[in-house]
Amino acid sequence: MTQTSNSMPVTIITGAAAGIGWATAQLLAAEGHRLSLLDLAGTQARARAEELGPSHIGLACDVASEADVGEAIARTLEQFGRIDVLVNNAGIGDQSAATVDQTTEGFDQVLRIHLRGTFLMCRAVAAHMLARKRGAIVNLSSIAGMAGIPGRNAYSAAKAGIAAMTRSMACEWARGGIRVNAVAPGYTRTALVEELEARYALDTRSIAARTPMGRLARPEEIAAVIAFLASERASYVTGTTIHADGGWLALGAPEDTLAPHGDRST
Numbered sequence: 181m182t183q184t185s186n187s188m189p190v191t192i193i194t195g196a197a198a199g200i201g202w203a204t205a206q207l208l209a210a211e212g213h214r215l216s217l218l219d220l221a222g223t224q225a226r227a228r229a230e231e232l233g234p235s236h237i238g239l240a241c242d243v244a245s246e247a248d249v250g251e252a253i254a255r256t257l258e259q260f261g262r263i264d265v266l267v268n269n270a271g272i273g274d275q276s277a278a279t280v281d282q283t284t285e286g287f288d289q290v291l292r293i294h295l296r297g298t299f300l301m302c303r304a305v306a307a308h309m310l311a312r313k314r315g316a317i318v319n320l321s322s323i324a325g326m327a328g329i330p331g332r333n334a335y336s337a338a339k340a341g342i343a344a345m346t347r348s349m350a351c352e353w354a355r356g357g358i359r360v361n362a363v364a365p366g367y368t369r370t371a372l373v374e375e376l377e378a379r380y381a382l383d384t385r386s387i388a389a390r391t392p393m394g395r396l397a398r399p400e401e402i403a404a405v406i407a408f409l410a411s412e413r414a415s416y417v418t419g420t421t422i423h424a425d426g427g428w429l430a431l432g433a434p435e436d437t438l439a440p441h442g443d444r445s446t
């Protein structure tokens with residue numbers, strides 16, 4: 181059955197120019213969504229939208245700026261007339277420093293983008309979704325919000341906060357027709373991880389070794405979980421955070437217990 185363009189869902193993705201956001205954009209575009217791609221890197225967001233085709237737009241937006249968020253949502257509504265799905269994906273890494281050396285500015289900046297950004301986007305989009313009594317929001321948490329990573333205070337606090345906000349907003353808006361869920365990815369090969377690796381803030385070989393599945397995630401694997409939560413297939417799912425981490429959070433034993441028990445090939 182061919183969909184008319186009016187029946188195709190309208191989806192906002194923040195931080196859509198790269199990494200998980202861009203993988204999600206490609207997947208949702210292929211599934212028939214009309215996309216509003218928001219990114220701090222406006223030129224790149226516009227180029228990404230053009231790459232996907234004429235049903236999509238790209239906009240410059242700092243998710244931590246109330247004015248930018250208001251403007252981007254107004255432009256999206258002007259273009260498409262409604263918003264069905266919001267993916268709050270924009271994010272940055274953390275300071276690579278011992279806690280005693282971390283700066284207050286660095287701490288505030290990480291919380292500003294992740295927590296304030298997610299709050300501002302949800303608040304503005306939910307006002308519109310509640311009026312239509314339908315919508316789905318998917319937030320990006322992280323394994324860092326569930327388990328301790330030395331030195332990554334602001335990032336861990338932000339990602340735990342996003343999981344908590346996901347639960348409270350889900351309960352508040354459930355009877356208003358909005359589902360709110362989150363994905364907590366494990367380490368995923370994107371610019372964010374490459375940048376941490378370049379600063380020697382993480383070692384992907386030891387991360388792969390400590391992951392039960394033995395490797396990092398590909399951005400498309402996280403995008404698939406986001407797409408599920410955004411879809412009608414998740415119609416009875418709200419307030420939850422799905423761990424897409426290759427088993428990272430499930431492991432409660434030393435790393436060297438992984439191979440012998442899992443490997444039955446000999």
Ligand SMILES: NC(=O)c1ccc[n+]([C@@H]2O[C@H](COP(=O)([O-])OP(=O)(O)OC[C@H]3O[C@@H](n4cnc5c(N)ncnc54)[C@H](O)[C@@H]3O)[C@@H](O)[C@H]2O)c1
Binds near residue numbers: 198219220368
């Ligand atoms: N890569 C991982 O291992 C991993 C693991 C767990 C969670 N996450 C989360 O997934 C999300 C995406 O991460 P990624 O690895 O794809 O990152 P990435 O660095 O590859 O891409 C992030 C995008 O967000 C944009 N951005 C940054 N600040 C912004 C702002 N203030 N407003 C709008 N856009 C902004 C960047 O320009 C970039 O295009 C983030 O929330 C991140 O914390 C990533």
